[in-house]
Amino acid sequence: MAAARPKHRYSESPLRALLNIISTSVDAIDAAYASANLPHPSLDAPYDPHAPGEALRSDPGVAAAAKNIIGAAAQMIAELEHPFQGVTSTAYAFHQAAAISIASHLDLSEILHDAGPGGVALDEIASKSGASEVLLAKVLRLLATQHIFREVKPGVFTNNRLSSTLNKGKPYSVLARSREERLVGTSGRAALIEFTGDECFKASAALVDVALDRDPKDEQIALKRAFALGPSESLFQWHTRPENKARKERFACAMQGTAESDNSEGLFQGFEWGSLPYGALLVDVGSGTGGTLMRVVKRFPGHEFRIVNQDLEGVIETTKRYWKTNMPAYDRVSFQTHDFLTPQPYACAASNYYCKPHVFVLRHILHNWPTAQARVILRHLRAAAGPETQLVVLESALPVVCRESDGTGHDDVVPGAARPPAPRPLLANGGRASASVYRMDTSVYRMDMTMYTLLGGSERTIGEYAALFAEAGWRLERVCRLPGTEQCHIVARPGAKSID
Ligand SMILES: C[S@@+](CC[C@H](N)C(=O)[O-])C[C@H]1O[C@@H](n2cnc3c(N)ncnc32)[C@H](O)[C@@H]1O
Structure with a gap:
């Protein structure tokens, strides 16, 4: 008697598991749009941030489902593509970077916007922008293949949902008048x-x-x-x-633009600015325009917060201009040229109550610096802090890619630090959908590379923040994660003084 053939037990294929994630997530999104009786935003139509269908994309259930679909679809592509194709498409991504930069510099989105949905032929785009028609064809076709712009007829292009986000909100005729002025007053994208x-x-x-x-x-x-x-x-x-x-x-x-386009509510979904006492002194260290605390002041007018913006000489002039333009009547704000690698002038040791800081704010500062300098910045703030001073770091926390914690155990013990992993078989960090630094910005891993490339800086895991704080005499108290991004408000209190 012939031996019975062994029965193979096929476990569910990864493709099927990914498809199931996509399928249930699409059902969730469709149900949300159906119950709100709204159409999905169309990929072919320009982006309208005020459209009700667009607002629904930020609904936590819809956003979570979209994230799963994006992660699963990208993982499905990685499963199915020839492996070297995945590698070469990454290696050649520099052409996409060049193309999108060219499109923005040449104001292509505005040229197409002014012409409407019928689109504009390449020779006309070339004559308006002054660029070579041959180059424009290459740039626009490469981008259109990434769903940025649309080729509606051979050689005729129009905007779509993605390309329209480049629009600076000014007619092309105005932009063409002055290169210097074209970005002034725009969204910052x-x-x-x-x-x-x-x-x-x-x-x-x-x-x-x-x-x-x-x-x-x-x-x-x-x-x-x-x-x-x-x-x-x-x-x-x-x-x-x-x-x-x-x-x-x-x-x-x-x-400024990324701060504003950031989940506008995000700033108020983390640290409890409203719980600070009336007249509290908030020092924005490396403030840039100072837009962050301006939003806090506007949200809590009754608190009459005292704001100090500190930045380098040359930047602080921009900060003053920004406040003068956007909040001219506020008289509880001051501006100070200060290098944060030197001792902090606002200190709790000051005899004058009005110089005692309640909160030091560091928004997108620590990630600009290698650990040695980040430690120096924090030590100067620690030396100026009193027992009640809080340090609020507005920055991303870098998730590791695998399911294990980063090995430091902070996720378990620091309130708010835990970050639930994406469902299997997705990568724990969500893969391609791993959340962005800002709501509409690049992934935290790309930002990590950017910081290193430009400044030798780093995005940090929660464990790395805890270690850095401890070395500088601060104690990581809690983490407030902002929904839909990797942004956190990381709150620290004075700890044991650092040993230099
Ligand atoms: C990434 S920007 C962040 C600005 C602002 N906190 C925000 O969130 O929009 C970094 C800021 O640090 C400032 N900066 C860099 N080096 C500095 C230094 N040594 N002392 C003070 N400010 C500095 C820069 O001028 C810039 O405004």
């Missing part, structure tokens, strides 16, 4: 793309040399290899050179 396509993109190309340098006499910060920065000159100091005025203003516009 185009400024971010153009900063990315300039400082970040060019520095990134030098990162390979940094990685391969076995005799690092040369500068280890890739930006310094790409541009002629002085030996101890940081990106921010370089921006204050007169010849970099436009770069400095573009950067400020990008930062």
Whole structure:
């Protein structure tokens, strides 16, 4: 008698498991739109942040389902593509970076916007923008294949949902009048793309040399290899050179824009600004325009907070202008040129009550610096802190990619630190959908690379924050995670003084 053939037990294929995630998540999104009686925003139509269908995308259930679909779809592609295709599409991604930067610099979104849904032919885009028709065809087709712009007829392009986000909200005729003014008063998205396509993109190309340098006499910060920065000159100091005025203003516009386009409620879903006492002194260290605390002041007018904005000479002028334009009547704000690598002037040891800080705010500061300098910044603040002073760090927390914790155990013991993993078989961090730094910004891992490339800085895990704080005399008290992003408000209190 022939031996019975062994029965193979097929476990569910990864494709089926991913499909199930997609399928249940699509059901959840469809049900939310059906019950609100709203259409899904169309990929072919321009982005309208005020459309009700757009607001529903931020609903926590819809956002979570969308995240699962994005992670699962990308993982499905990785399962199915020839493996080397996945590798080459990553290697060639630099062309996409160049193309999107060109599209923004040439104001292509506005040129197409002004013409309406019928689109604009390549020769007309070329004549308006002054760029080569041949190059434009390549740029627009590469981007359209990524669903950014649409080719509606051969050689005729129009905006879609993605490309329209580049629109600066000014007619092309106005933009064309002055290169200097084109980003002023815009949402900051185009400024971010153009900063990315300039400082970040060019520095990134030098990162390979940094990685391969076995005799690092040369500068280890890739930006310094790409541009002629002085030996101890940081990106921010370089921006204050007169010849970099436009770069400095573009950067400020990008930062402000991302802060505003950030989940506008996010700022108020973490640290409890409203629980601070009347007249509390909030010091924004490395404030940039100071837009963060301006929003806090506007939200809690009865608290009459006293605000100190501190930044480098050259930046603080922009800060003053920003407050003068947007909150001219507020008289409880001051501006101070201060290098945060030097002792903090507002200190609890001050005899004058009015100089005793309640909160030091660091928004998107620590990630700009390697650990040694981040420690110095925090130690100066610790030296100025009193027992009641709180340190509020507004920054992302980097999740590890696997299911294990980062090994430091902080996720379990620090209130608010835990981050639930994505459902299996997705990567624990959500994979392609791993949340962004801002609501509408790049992933925390890309930001981690960017910080390193430009400044030698890093995004940090919760465990790394805890260690850094402890080294500087602060105690990590709790983490407030902002929904839908990796942004956190990380709150620390004075701990045992650091040993220098
Ligand atoms: C990424 S921006 C963040 C700005 C602002 N906190 C925000 O969230 O929009 C970093 C800021 O740090 C400032 N900065 C850099 N080095 C500094 C230093 N040594 N002392 C004070 N400010 C500095 C820069 O000028 C810039 O405004």
